[in-house]
Amino acid sequence: MIRRGxxxxxxxxxxxxxxxxxxxxxxxxFVGGAPKAADVPQTMAFTRDAGGWRVLFEGEEFFxxxxxxxxxx
Numbered sequence: 001m002i003r004r005g006x007x008x009x010x011x012x013x014x015x016x017x018x019x020x021x022x023x024x025x026x027x028x029x030f031v032g033g034a035p036k037a038a039d040v041p042q043t044m045a046f047t048r049d050a051g052g053w054r055v056l057f058e059g060e061e062f063f064x065x066x067x068x069x070x071x072x073x
Contacts, residue, residue: 014063026040
């Protein structure tokens with residue numbers, strides 16, 4: 001799910017199934033098209049490639065987020 005603001009922000013909500021039927025979820029805030037914050041205490045790092053953003057949390061968990069999801073298109 002994507003929520004876009006009128007102030008060049010977007011929140012990307014990612015969900016996945018975990019063992020035992022639990023649901024994992026991350027919310028990543030993008031400002032001006034770049035990731036700025038997330039809803040977890042782990043350190044967030046990110047790189048950009050031709051297709052979008054690779055967002056990494058302390059080397060354990062990563063997500064590839066396509067640029068059109070963030071900026072629309």
